[in-house]
Amino acid sequence: MKIPLIAASLALVTACAVQTPAEVHTVTLPETSSVLAEFVKGERAIPDSTADCKIRETRTANGVRLEAIVQADYAVRGSYDFTVTAQGPGGSSDVTQGGEVDLADGESATVGSAEFSGGRYRAVLTLRDAGGELCFTEQLS
Template sequence: MKTQLIAAALAVVTACAAPVPSSAYALLPPEEARPEAAPAVSADCSIRETKTDSGVRLEAVVRAHAAVYATYDFSVTAQGPGGGTDVTQGGEVDLTDGNSATVGSAEFSGGRYHALLTLRDAGGEICSAEKLS
């Protein structure tokens, strides 16, 4: 009985270790029909906060990982001891690989704020950053 069980187990292991026939790969789509990997991110967006003598300064910073030609929108809504502030800035940014630029800034007396930076090219949004206090 033990011999029959051992023989059956060896048969199963051998069948599992058998090479896969090439016809089994026919189920995979042709290489040109396979989805491509997501493109690498070409830039990073960030909002830098600096305390100043008169309050807070926010700077919108874009860092390129590849050549980037895009438009940016930077908006800040703040409410503090000196009243409310709404800042909207935008424009074009043209950076080569590895370079960064401060594309916008706003300074206000402090308090609570909401800042949003968005970078877009012809293909859509590249990156965005949001900062809340």
């Protein structure tokens, strides 16, 4: 009688010691009712198209103004780099801007700008978060 009781006790202790798999929760993200993310061990799976980088060109009385605009589908805390190399009648110029970005869901922000007398230019805008590059754009005149 003792052997079956010991065997049953060992089976019970072994069953209790087995770890259960990580808890998985599925939720709907705000602003995107059809997009689901899983929270596994505290990590969030983010959809592929999460951010957009744009460079807006505006003609001014003095030449050209370029504005760096970032937009995110979900809250983003990261950094941006905006670089403009321009060559015109007055010579050449290099503008490098960068800094921190904190966007709410669906928010857009103008993060940098440069104005120069015209001519040819190359502008590059990159947005990154802790996971890496979210978006990149290059504009040439």
